[in-house]
Amino acid sequence: MTTFADLGLSDKLLKALANTKLSTPTPIQEQAIPHIMRGADLMGLAQTGTGKTAAFGLPLLHRLLELHHPAGPRNVRALILAPTRELVSQISDNLTVFTKGTPTKVTTIVGGASINRQAERLARGTDVLVATPGRLIDLLERGDVRLDQCGYLVLDEADHMLDMGFIHSLRKIAKFIPLKRQTMLFSATMPKDIEELASTYLRNPVKVQVSPPGKPADKVTQAVHFTPQGDKAKVLEGYLKEHPGERSIVFGRTKHGSEKLMKLLVTWGFKAGSIHGNKSQNQRERTLQEFRDGTVEVLVATDVAARGIDIPGVKHVYNYDMPNVPENYVHRIGRTARAGTEGRAIAFCAPAEMGEFRDVEKLLKKAIPVIGGAPWAADAVAAAPKPGQNRGGRPQGKPRSAAGGKPSAAGKPAGKPRAARPQGKPGGSAAPRRSAR
Incomplete structure (x- = not known):
């Protein structure tokens, strides 16, 4: 059975792992870590819950530990982008556990929080910056952070970022990062847009895949x-x-x-x-x-x-x-x-x-x-109303009957027809609005 020690991770990371519930690498970790540690660009296809954060986080931290001087003011050594605040927080929490007992600094940047406080934290520089694209662009445009010394780029949940319309943000951010870098892209699915994204950002990437796209949790x-x-x-x-x-x-x-x-x-x-x-x-x-x-x-x-x-x-x-x-x-x-x-x-x-x-x-x-x-x-x-029209969602606890006057799912007889409710009520079909950050 492969262990984290077998993968060549540093003693400091192994010590931090010993204090977690992680005992043996998951398939995505076992496949991805060796390639990332040797400096290869990597495209990983895996569902959430398969251990992707450790798959890119552990080898990334291993490489950063080989540097023996702190990042300069407003500088970033490694950038991890994720589409939502929750994902950014989740990634940051995991990395903080892995860096316990090491000098490696992890900083989190998301929308919805004080940008001035974030700028103050970045003023001292950071080893790893975990961010949502929108807020990062705000800080870049203000000059509160620099990426010209960034040698590592991770795009996590890349397909979700594209679904949320972040492709233009990614292109804008990429202009601030040196071409000479190591890039890792992780996605749960592989639509054509992801292939195009990979060809733009990755150089001769190694491809690893676990849990075929579309396969839900077995249990x-x-x-x-x-x-x-x-x-x-x-x-x-x-x-x-x-x-x-x-x-x-x-x-x-x-x-x-x-x-x-x-x-x-x-x-x-x-x-x-x-x-x-x-x-x-x-x-x-x-x-x-x-x-x-x-x-x-x-x-x-x-x-x-x-x-x-x-x-x-x-x-x-x-x-x-x-x-x-x-x-x-x-x-x-x-x-x-x-x-x-x-x-x-x-x-x-x-x-x-x-x-x-x-x-x-x-x-x-x-x-x-x-x-x-x-x-x-x-x-x-x-x-039924077509997409973009009101679907009549009415979560007031007064169910309407199905067509033909049959009792509703809640066993209530049909009542008088009700006027359509405006969009935006529970069950409405209005297309989801994308969050910019």
Whole structure:
């Protein structure tokens, strides 16, 4: 069995690892670390939860420890870019554990926090800068940080960065970094855009791949519940009541819709919180900490959290809205069944979401078991509002019936037709707005 010592890591890093739960390298770590340590550019394909941070972080820190002088004022030796604040914090937390007992300095830069305080920290220079692209550009344009001495660049969750529209930001940042550098790109999927990105930033990269794209965690039990959009809140309430006190994440499509759903769950007596792009960094960190310590048991989130939450003990993931991008389904359900545990993921599918649902099954290359309702017929799908129109989400706990006057999923008889609600309510189909930072 391969050990971290077998990979040639420094004694200081091995000592830090001895104080963690990491005993043997994961497949992505075993494959990537030797190539990075010898200075090769690398493209790694792996899902979240496979140990990617240590796969690039440990060999990067090993190489930095070979330098025996501090970084100069406002200088950065290694830059790690990630698309969301949660991912940046997660990466930084892991690296801080690895650097314990070493002189290596790790600095975190994200939007939603005081830029002046960040500038003050950067004034002394740093070995490793972990940042979101938008805030880094702000600091570069102010002259608060320099990248001309940066010899290492890591693009983590590159496919998610492209989904969030960061390609122009990446191009702008790259102009500040020397061409003579080592670059590592990690992605969960390999669309054409990622291939183009790799060809632009990497030189003769080594390619390593584990957990084929689209493969969810092996121990996640998946199911789908077909339900009208207006009934989703009551259906969710039923599932949550079946498992009181168990940690759950509910994924919504929009920021406003997720916030409204969270407030509704609170009125129903659930210990709920929310994180999305409209929350400040302090609010997001506080809610995540409350989720960790059990003060919050139900976390309602947009896809900003699909790859940024690594919290043990999440038993259930509910896809309240089907994701626009099928790969995000895999990342969402990957928030449960972590570290060898088991978990459950249930998707709620309204008529207008049948296309997204079929895309997910196509990606998984298998059918998702039905736990409630039945797949929507073609006439119901045709009659549903199309993407960009209101889907009639109404999370007031007063479910509407399915077409034809049949009882709703909550067993209530059909009521009078209701006027369509504005976009942005829970379950609404408005396309997610991208966060600039």
